[in-house]
Amino acid sequence: MSRYRVAVHIVPRRGLLDPQGKAVADALHSLGFNGVRDVRVGRHLVIDADAPEPQSAERVVRDMCAKLLANPVTEDFEIANVEQA
Amino acid sequence: MKFGVITFPGSNSDEDAFLAITDVLGQEGVKLWHKDHDLRGVDVVILPGGFSYGDYLRAGAIARFSPIMREVVAHADRGAPVVGICNGFQIACEAGLLPGALLRNASLQFVSELCRVRVETTETRFSNQYAPGQILRLPIAHGDGRYTADDATLDRLEQNGQVVFRYVNAKGETDPLADPNGSMRGIAGIVNERGNVLGLMPHPERAAEAIVGSADGVALFESLLAQVGV
Numbered sequence: 432m433s434r435y436r437v438a439v440h441i442v443p444r445r446g447l448l449d450p451q452g453k454a455v456a457d458a459l460h461s462l463g464f465n466g467v468r469d470v471r472v473g474r475h476l477v478i479d480a481d482a483p484e485p486q487s488a489e490r491v492v493r494d495m496c497a498k499l500l501a502n503p504v505t506e507d508f509e510i511a512n513v514e515q516a
Numbered sequence: 517m518k519f520g521v522i523t524f525p526g527s528n529s530d531e532d533a534f535l536a537i538t539d540v541l542g543q544e545g546v547k548l549w550h551k552d553h554d555l556r557g558v559d560v561v562i563l564p565g566g567f568s569y570g571d572y573l574r575a576g577a578i579a580r581f582s583p584i585m586r587e588v589v590a591h592a593d594r595g596a597p598v599v600g601i602c603n604g605f606q607i608a609c610e611a612g613l614l615p616g617a618l619l620r621n622a623s624l625q626f627v628s629e630l631c632r633v634r635v636e637t638t639e640t641r642f643s644n645q646y647a648p649g650q651i652l653r654l655p656i657a658h659g660d661g662r663y664t665a666d667d668a669t670l671d672r673l674e675q676n677g678q679v680v681f682r683y684v685n686a687k688g689e690t691d692p693l694a695d696p697n698g699s700m701r702g703i704a705g706i707v708n709e710r711g712n713v714l715g716l717m718p719h720p721e722r723a724a725e726a727i728v729g730s731a732d733g734v735a736l737f738e739s740l741l742a743q744v745g746v
Contacts, residue, residue: 443619447664448698450622502574502610504617505664 432481435488436516441501441508442473476500479516489513517543517741520558522588524550524579529565529601529719536724537562541737550582560597560740561588563604565657565719575618575660576606585611597641597740598713602658605705605715614708614715615673616665621658622698628657630729631696633681633704633718634688640707641743642714643680645735651688652681652732654718656696661717663699663706673706681705681716 443449452470459467478495482488489510501508519537523530530547538545546558550568555561568579579585585607592598592613600608608614621627630653635646646652665673673679681704685694690702697717705716720733 447619448622448662450620450624450698454624499577500573502577502617504609504615504666505619 432483434479434481434516435485435513437478437480437488437492437513438511439476439478439492439496439500439508440473440511441476441496441506442471444505444507445471447505473506475511485513485515517560518546518558519543519560519562519737520546520548520555521562521564522548522550522584523564524566524568524582524603524607526568526570527564527566527603529603529721532719532724533562533564533601533721536721536733536737540724540734541741543737543741548584550579550584552584553587555584555587555591560599561591562721563588563598563600563607564721565602565604568603568607571660574606574610576603576608576610579603579607580611589613592708592713595710595712599642599736600713600715601719601721602656602661602717605717606660608713608715613713614706615669616663616706618660618717619662619664620660621662621696626657626659627661627696629655629696631656631704631718632684632686632688632694634684634690636679636682637677639677640680640711640714640739642707642736642739645739645742649688651684652718653723653730654720654733655722655729656718658697658717661697661699663697663703663717665700670701670703673703674701676709678707678709678711679703679705680707680714681718
């Protein structure tokens with residue numbers, strides 16, 4: 432058993448209104464970042480978990496996302512990183 | 517009729533709901549704690565408004581794991597009535613008792629005002645004491661009230677008559693400007709397919725006496741009483 436640090440990104444599903452992302456995009460435009468096309472504001476979670484190998488640590492965090500960390504109705508998630516903790 | 521009001525850490529409308537039931541309606545109220553494992557024989561469960569668990573992660577996401585929610589889900593599965601108000605609506609969605617989700621208001625602002633909703637159906641056990649199309653004045657107070665679901669779910673809700681309340685303007689028409697949080701199709705309240713779980717963002721329990729600005733919420737509770745002829 433080793434300890435792994437799994438980072439996960441959770442973002443509002445594309446196509447759904449993300450007012451926070453829109454407000455940030457508008458602010459960036461007003462600062463002159465005119466290349467900005469879209470911003471989505473989500474959450475970044477870092478989870479330390481014991482698992483026999485990195486693949487199973489990732490699998491467990493995917494399960495966590497499906498059951499609690501992300502709302503399947505409105506959010507998408509992706510595993511950003513898995514490393515030895 | 518026995519109404520149980522559940523207090524979660526962070527609930528703030530539990531006393532209002534309790535007073536509406538007991539003082540205004542003269543019914544029996546039971547205060548339940550989120551750690552209880554027993555609904556103590558209540559006929560109706562009320563999930564009240566507030567900010568359970570500080571809205572951590574997502575509004576209602578953590579409350580659904582409170583011990584008593586197991587009993588609430590079993591109560592709903594038996595076909596018994598559950599009313600989720602504001603945060604209670606969010607909890608009911610997170611617990612899978614109702615379809616969809618409630619997201620951050622489109623304006624990004626917390627809204628606290630007396631809104632107008634239209635009664636879209638009187639064929640539910642929560643709305644049978646209203647007139648069809650009746651316009652109600654009910655207070656809202658939330659930051660995460662934007663009802664969201666995919667098109668197929670929204671179509672199904674409409675076809676089945678599960679949309680109970682919709683935000684409208686002073687003329688009683690749906691209007692994006694009268695939709696205080698950007699809810700899809702102006703939806704303010706829905707029931708599940710079986711018709712025994714209601715979720716709504718407006719606060720009927722805070723509109724129970726004219727002296728506080730509106731008594732339009734009372735008929736929602738009276739509808740439940742009429743159902744059983746109490």
